[in-house]
Amino acid sequence: MAGCLTLAATAQQKGGDKLSQDKAAIKSMCGCQDVTFEYTETFPADSSYKPKGYHKIIDAIEYVTVAAEDRNRIVLQHLLIADSFVIKHWTEDWQYENQQLLAYNQDNQWKKVTLPAAQVKGQWTQKVYGVDDEPRYEGSATWVHTDGRHYWESTSDAPLPRREYTTRNDYNVLRRTNHHEITATGSVHEQDNQKVVRANGTDKVIVGEKGLNTYNRTSESKCQQAKEWWEQHKSFWAVVRKSWDKVYGENSEINLQKKVNEEPLYKVMSALEEKAFKKELAGAELEKTILLTLQQFSHNTTLSLHR
Known part of the structure; x- marks a missing residue:
């Protein structure tokens, strides 16, 4: 804790x-x-x-x-x-x-x-x-x-x-x-x-x-599973927060889209998180992909998602 x-x-x-x-x-x-x-x-x-x-x-x-x-x-x-x-x-x-x-x-x-x-x-x-x-x-x-x-x-x-x-x-x-x-x-x-x-x-x-x-x-022991999960995933979500901060900093308005390419945000992010967890996507490429995803869903770009 x-x-x-x-x-x-x-x-x-x-x-x-x-x-x-x-x-x-x-x-x-x-x-x-x-x-x-x-x-x-x-x-x-x-x-x-x-x-x-x-x-x-x-x-x-x-x-x-x-x-x-x-x-x-x-x-x-x-x-x-x-x-x-x-x-x-x-x-x-x-x-x-x-x-x-x-x-x-x-x-x-x-x-x-x-x-x-x-x-x-x-x-x-x-x-x-x-x-x-x-x-x-x-x-x-x-x-x-x-x-x-x-x-x-x-x-x-x-x-x-x-x-x-x-x-x-x-x-x-x-x-x-x-x-x-x-x-x-x-x-x-x-x-x-x-x-x-x-x-x-x-x-x-x-x-x-x-x-x-x-x-x-x-008892803290009841949250052991969550603690272990967070240790494995917190670096991914740190990149997500950093990317959102960039989107917020560059735009005076956010128009959150329910779907992009027929997929909701939670499904796209879940797929990216899985790739990051399996080390299939990392470093600068991961950061670029997350930022592009958030830009799309916040209606600030019309580029296609890199999947």
């Missing part, structure tokens, strides 16, 4: 500087954890809408590790263990006093926005990415350490969550208020969301949603 810290270590930072407290809080969210995901729709915008029922996923194990770190950046990688398989889950990229965000618009489109330096002073941006490190949502806020509590909260627009994006077409933006708080046994990710129809520059909320993701530390 190198790079991770516990709540006790976070509390010990109280007498230290604010930046150290922030970093300790972020890194205390990693480790081997029992996770529960709960969601329920709450208040409809009008009586014609009938809120959907309670949804709960239990009995999952998630390993969260520090994938990269420097003075002003901490990347946390989530790995889900389900049915004896390791699944690369979402990625949290925390950046200190970051001014560049990708703001979600609609229809898999993100636009780069620049925040004033004064606005982000002392804040951390949480950049959340999907299973292929594709964009999801980003928000900037201050970590708060007071009265024995350590938490961060921000509101940002996002595409539909994976639990609904293949089954719902009655809204196209999820406005998420994400609250991350450290607990004595791990952390909680509490959500107060709004499901929004965005069209012609106007927003219409159809219903609210409450989410609660609970992370409780468990």
Whole structure:
């Protein structure tokens, strides 16, 4: 669990500087954890809408590790263990006093926005990415350490969550208020969301949603499979993150394509990961192929994939 810290270590930072407290809080969210995901729709915008029922996923194990770190950046990688398989889950990229965000618009489109330096002073941006490190949502806020509590909260627009994006077409933006708080046994990710129809520059909320993701530390031995998997695959995903950073840096807008050459991104990336694992693709050729793939899926080139 190198790079991770516990709540006790976070509390010990109280007498230290604010930046150290922030970093300790972020890194205390990693480790081997029992996770529960709960969601329920709450208040409809009008009586014609009938809120959907309670949804709960239990009995999952998630390993969260520090994938990269420097003075002003901490990347946390989530790995889900389900049915004896390791699944690369979402990625949290925390950046200190970051001014560049990708703001979600609609229809898999993100636009780069620049925040004033004064606005982000002392804040951390949480950049959340999907299973292929594709964009999801980003928000900037201050970590708060007071009265024995350590938490961060921000509101940002996002595409539909994976639990609904293949089954719902009655809204196209999820406005998420994400609250991350450290607990004595791990952390909680509490959500107060709004499901929004965005069209012609106007927003219409159809219903609210409450989410609660609970992370409780468990024996590190339960995550041994995930740790071994990450050691074998982390170099590939480091190249992917570097390539996405290049795409983001070169473009003011990202239009994520659902398919290129009739294949979704996850299938293409899975094939590339397999080739990298078998040493069939490496070095500069691997980097070039990954970058070209991401450029295609972000709709920034029309060249053919090198398969």
